[in-house]
Amino acid sequence: MVASTHWVASAAAHGILERGGNAFDAVVAGGFVLHVVEPHLNGPGGDLVGLFATADAPREAKVLVGQGPAPAGADIAHFRAEGLDLVPGAGGLAAAVPGAVDAWLLLLRDHGSMELSDVLAPVIQIARDGAPLLPTTVATIARVADLFREHWPTSAELWLPDGALPSAGDLHRNPRYADVLEDLIAHADGHATREERIDAARTAWATGPVARAAATFLATPHRHSSGTDHAAVIRVSDFTAFRASYEDSVVAQFRGHTIAKAGTWTQGPALLAALRILEPLDDELLDPSTGAGAHTIVEALKLALADRDAHFGDGTDVTPLLADEYIDSRRAEIGERAAREWRPGRPTRHSRAAPPLRQAGTAADAAGTGEPTVQTTGETRGDTCHIDVVDRWGNLVSVTPSGGWLQSSPTIPELGFCLGTRLQMTWLDPDAAAALTPGRRPRTTLSPTLAFDVDGGRMALGTPGGDQQDQWQLPFLLRVLVGGYEPQEAIDAPTLHTTALIDSFWPREWDPAGVVVEDRIGDDVIDELVARGHDVLRDGPWRLGRLSAVGVRPDGVRLWGAANPRGMQGYAIGR
Template identity: 65%
Template sequence: MTFTPAPAPTTRPDLQGSFGMAASTHWSATGSAQSVLERGGNAFDAACAAAFVLHVVEPHLNGPGGDLVGLFATADAPGRPQVLRGQGPAPAAATIAHYRDTECLDLVPGSGALAAAVPAAVDAWLVLLRDHGTWTVRDVLTYAVGYARDGHPVLPAVAATIGRVADLFTEHWPTSAARWMPHGRPPRPGETVTNPAYAAVLDRLGDAADAAPSRAAGVEAARAAWREIVGPAVEEFVATPHRHSDGRDHAGVLTAADLAGTGAGFEEPATVSFRGRTVVKPGAWTQGPVLLQSLRLLDGFEDDRLDVATELGAHTVLETLKLALADRDVWYGDTDVPLDHLLSTEYAAQRRDLIGDRASHELRPGSVPGRTTPPLPPLRTTGAASSGTGEPTVQVNGTTRGDTCHVDVVDRWGNMVSVTPSGGWLQSSPEIPALGFCLGTRLQMTWLDETSPSRLAPGVRPRTTLSPTLVLDGGRPVMACGTPGGDQQDQWQLPFLLRTLVGGYTPQQAIDAPTLHTTSMVDSFWPRTWTPGGAVVESRLGTEVIDALARRGHVLTEAGPWSLGRLSAVTRDPATGRLGAAANPRGAQGYAAGR
């Protein structure tokens, strides 16, 4: 056996059953999804119910004003997976000229309404429910309404996040202070918090749906009600200048017309074959093909080069990720990306030859025949790699960064769905009191540079880091997985897939195993820095491997023993119908359930 044996026992069991399975980044969302399955709903009903619960119980990681990317396969067409497109575009007035000339910015801010794309998460969930669910809007929203109106125990991470931005809220974002610090202090971990304003918004969606003549018409009525409720409130609120991450006050540019003109939908995914399976990702308007490029490149190595528990495997994987991420930073965007070439075996062979014995400290994008390679983005160097679970962090100047949620569901009929919701974090921008939530910050992933394929442009989606995964075997879905983590999402999924698809690990064993990622790429989040040669490793990787990586020239940050990744996964064996689920122990939030 060329892989390091999986540790036993695991922190949690690999769940197995035949009825239905759910896994997510919060136990309440998982429990809600499983409840839907138990009451006869399918995987899509369950995922939608869980998603609205995540808005309430993980507000530091996602919100109704944010976005999502999903992948799913239906029992009726298992070999035709689809992408759920829940990423809104830039508003009509979000032009490079406005940001550069009027607002005097050289980067889109990391917080504040100027960073907000058109909110699309809620519309995407409703579109998924309309076309593939069976439940009514009212029934799906019941769980979230209950948590929002009656309350839920606030997570320690939520309380800590509010504590870190308490001065910002008090001094500059009074509506956020009123919402999250009603007693003049951040909530204490476990304290009950409510969100009656968001509960009222959801009730209005349910009312609109209830008045429609059919379930599908009810979903469309709820979509229309969402735009009518949210659009005017957003436009009025963002017109007042407020503090952004650059330390100055700006007004936003999002309007009701932007929301009225934007709708979620479905599209075809990107795929590659790896070790006899088909790995499915969203297209190059996300960072998803980074994982596909990495797998294509690694497929040309022997198995001993793929084990990240070893010096050689960890080095090979880190160098592979640098090459794929460099292509992301030069070629990817909501535009005509030469993905056929970037995913070709010939291109992978060329790139494979660049992996030497030493850690690269350069950004090395590849070239595409017949195309002029776009210029590298601005390289703002930071001195050390950042570490952590992907939870929100606060910059030295008091600005904040947020993260993401994830949910996977598989049902007894064979429907499978994997979605990564994000954006609209409580620390993204000021709370809109009439709605009970704030806007997202996805536009910070665009460049104020006309030559960039991921430039800011009205009506164009920002290149997002959101990136769930499906795996097919024999044309049938066998696994759905994903993780929060921004730029690390595909980086943490890569070792997981190598361990499960090559190393023989169970999903829970692979989730528990120590992992790593590179920071030797341009960060997708403001202020867009990078660490040449940087790598972050869990200390459980072991002194021998860590010291060997340092000798190879990797600029290492040890992140603690249980600190990287918040993966979850569900599985299905098409031959037997056996279902499985696994969730991440890091952060003490994620859980799987099923029977």
């Protein structure tokens, strides 16, 4: 079973399963296809976070680390010397070391069964023959067209053929990216074992033409979201020094279910904190379809996300943030009315605060910036993608790839893609938990989930959405684990999220009591939220969330899949 945010990626992954590949072969094929079919949402120059459990250890969740660190030259002093008080939201200076491609190859080497050439064959074909442009891709290109024409001519060459805006449905071809993949395969040829062949491709990525072209091209100053020109600091040595890796997951119990997330270099533990805050409350307070439930869920999220913003960062110990006494103290802070203050807790006496808050709407927008699916204004933006796979042997994997969007930084002409801007999630404040530090991972919003039921069922899930990723997963989990919904019902149900958080994306704003809702959640729910003091923004009937999920029923035999209908491009397929 495969479910993802794009039907072509799901079909390609399922084709690998039909040919005898396992879940890891399939998810890698689907992941590379996402580079081509959702280029405004992810790219080879970006990053990913994955969670997986193998058939041999079906209830042990491992983390696939595809988040590269800050380059050696990316320190606070350099950015300050460039006249910046925030890391820009677009431009090569904000690039972390790309981690996605090496992570996909690592996963394929260690847990897949097929040759790299076979897994990449459908990707290369799609890149050469073309994929139909989505309406959202075209809308993204339109938003940054002037930036491309005036400042990023290599991006204009790729995305504005003959200088004109393409139309939805037009076939977009990327032969240069196909060449990159074929070069990786060529470097793999001639080695004795499958593992050695994949490692040769990884070495070629980290030390060969990709690294050299990216470092050389981005060393030329170019326009950033700040409205000023800067050279990137990433070098070939930064590519060479990075290798993707694995980590243990962070887990929490929720009403007998085990929920697994990545660590505090992601926002994942915020979902665990919110679940633990909500766990002992009455079931009606865990129902997002009621006014009281929506209020309680939003207030729990605001507390968990305040702790994310104040305390999460690469190396932060999550244990104090999930301790019973601390969670109890946070639950006690939920009142009958919407809180309008930023309220991080102090899990230890050495806890550090985040930088000053910027009120939402006080900073100007800039072309090319922002991952969130929905801004505080309700404006829809590009963001991220997601893919889940489970196979007949019981291997289960969930991956959220992102970064390297076509609008992130100028297209590297030899490669057909750009680098990402994940460093915008760091602070130019050495005392911040997520301070910009060379060699350290920026805190990312990418946040897939694995869940293990008390009765033996297992599932993988996730969604695009920037700061909303765990917010949209929470109502899904509550509806499935508490409300008894089928997964597809839970994905289809109207949802909501809070904007009362410090935005992870430039210009890092905060909206004290904002709540965005799909208006089909009902006037009674919306009226109660308003009465309780929330600033509610109605955002249409089918706008929030792009979840997908797959799972294994408790009997260990039957599989299920579910995909998002919003946008009419998510797709679940299996047999």
